Amino acid sequence: MLWGVLQFPGSCDERDAVRACSLAGEARLLWHEDPDLGGVDAVVVPGGFSYGDYLRAGAIARISRAMESVAEFAAAGGPVLGICNGFQVLCEAGLLPGALLRNEDLRFVCRQVELVAVEADSPFLAGIEAGETLSIPVKHGEGRYYAPPEVLERIEAGGQVAFRYAPGQNPNGSVGDIAGVLNEAGNVLGLMPHPEHAVDAMTGSTDGLRLFAGVQGAFV
Amino acid sequence: MKARVLIRPKEGILDPQGKAVERALPALGFDGIEHVRVGRMVELEAEDPGRLAELCSKLLANPLIEDFEIESIDGA
Numbered sequence A: 001m002l003w004g005v006l007q008f009p010g011s012c013d014e015r016d017a018v019r020a021c022s023l024a025g026e027a028r029l030l031w032h033e034d035p036d037l038g039g040v041d042a043v044v045v046p047g048g049f050s051y052g053d054y055l056r057a058g059a060i061a062r063i064s065r066a067m068e069s070v071a072e073f074a075a076a077g078g079p080v081l082g083i084c085n086g087f088q089v090l091c092e093a094g095l096l097p098g099a100l101l102r103n104e105d106l107r108f109v110c111r112q113v114e115l116v117a118v119e120a121d122s123p124f125l126a127g128i129e130a131g132e133t134l135s136i137p138v139k140h141g142e143g144r145y146y147a148p149p150e151v152l153e154r155i156e157a158g159g160q161v162a163f164r165y166a167p168g169q170n171p172n173g174s175v176g177d178i179a180g181v182l183n184e185a186g187n188v189l190g191l192m193p194h195p196e197h198a199v200d201a202m203t204g205s206t207d208g209l210r211l212f213a214g215v216q217g218a219f220v
Numbered sequence B: 001m002k003a004r005v006l007i008r009p010k011e012g013i014l015d016p017q018g019k020a021v022e023r024a025l026p027a028l029g030f031d032g033i034e035h036v037r038v039g040r041m042v043e044l045e046a047e048d049p050g051r052l053a054e055l056c057s058k059l060l061a062n063p064l065i066e067d068f069e070i071e072s073i074d075g076a
Helices: A014-022 A065-075 A085-092 A149-157 A209-219 B016-028 B049-060
Strands: A002-007 A026-031 A042-045 A080-083 A099-101 A109-117 A133-140 A144-146 A161-165 A178-182 A188-191 B002-009 B040-045 B066-072
Touching: A002 A014, A002 A065, A014 A026, A014 A042, A014 A209, A042 A065, A042 A085, A065 A080, A080 A085, A085 A099, A085 A188, A109 A178, A144 A178, A161 A188, B002 B049, B049 B066
Parallel strands: A002 A026, A002 A042, A042 A080, A080 A188
Antiparallel strands: A099 A144, A109 A133, A109 A161, A161 A178, A178 A188, B002 B040, B002 B066
């Protein structure tokens, strides 16, 4: 299968994302001004600081021509993974519910966290059992997940919470310890932790690879 | 029309920037300051002010987490 990794001015994790994807298929970069997604089977919106996080993180990037195509791709059921800044972009684009706010303690956090998988129907979770724990790093200043109470109730009831920070490990004050959410259909996943940084035993964990492998499994 | 758009975190949403400012004030001798909220201000000139609210809710503010208000500053 072929992965496409979007690249905005200010993206910084697109190379790691390409490498992670290439361990679960083939991968290429997609430039943000190009509406042609090049026939990819899945899209990653990577981490970084697109457009310098001007105005709000993700607010400008979501207007890009490539993102219009990603919205169509997602509506047609294509798998889309937003990581960190990519998660912020997907929320700003309305492809995922909620928003990411400044970390509760105003600090940029950079550390390994444990994520608990939640019962949810998504290709990204295909190889992961509910209740399993994954070790994946976070690195962000604006990762406090927020959704208004009525939205929160809907996504909790609808099985749209994909990952929670393990008890006591919430690094940013996210409501309900939420680390990652899905769209209603389950084909779009956004999360603050960086699975693409956890694909090689050299850096301590290969748990992140399982998200990419889950999608690859659906294409074999 | 010259306009000023004021954007602030919605009531009820924790504003850690406001809290940090609030906590810093007593050290400078400013006591009795409460409920500090930090937002953003955008100034612009619009040919068609009729579309300003739409522009604010689509880009300048995220209505999920922020309130905005538009002030005319013509002749100011």
